[in-house]
Amino acid sequence: MASRPSTRQRLLTAARELFYAEGYGVSVDALIERAGVAKPTVYAHFKSKDALIGAMLEAASQQWFADLDTELKRRSSDPHSRLLAPFELLTAGLPDPAYHGCILINSAATFPTNQHPAHQALAAHEQRMLDLFERLATEAGATSATGLARQLLVLYDGLKARGLTDNSGAFAADVRAAVIALLAAATGKHPDPSTPAVDAELHV
Structure with a gap:
């Protein structure tokens, strides 16, 4: 039990x-x-409501990385497909009328000061994603893993922000095509388009 x-x-x-x-x-x-x-x-x-908000956002980020790690392990034999995993995981449960974007981005936008725990949680999440993208880009054989990682982070953030006004997931195909094009330019190879779809409900 x-x-x-x-x-x-x-x-x-x-x-x-x-x-x-x-x-x-x-x-x-x-x-x-x-x-x-x-x-x-x-x-x-929690000593304050703000402290609760910070802890909640940190927990949401940790859960995202746990789910993403599971998906990356599932794709362990295909380093190119692994770079698509974060984007496909973000939109796996769409369309969903209850989805309105990333809770981390939405929270940071709600509180204007950079000292608020919401900004700190978002900054930590973004740095961790940037490091992950660089590692995955290196494993995929990118000629400039650092540059590709920065480009992928911009697409990742854009995909999450797009969800604030569009919860259909229709835009996911455009982002996927952009990721494949960037990866092809950086490695000279295309990801396998037959990668099985992910099955997840969490959107960060």
């Missing part, structure tokens, strides 16, 4: 669900009702 999520995990899950669906005007009372905890419990785990 699966163990019951910890109190902290229930708070993080409730925060992600409510903040993503309704925005950051959601009250602490609504959070504790969704999580099934008492109000003092919230502040026993």
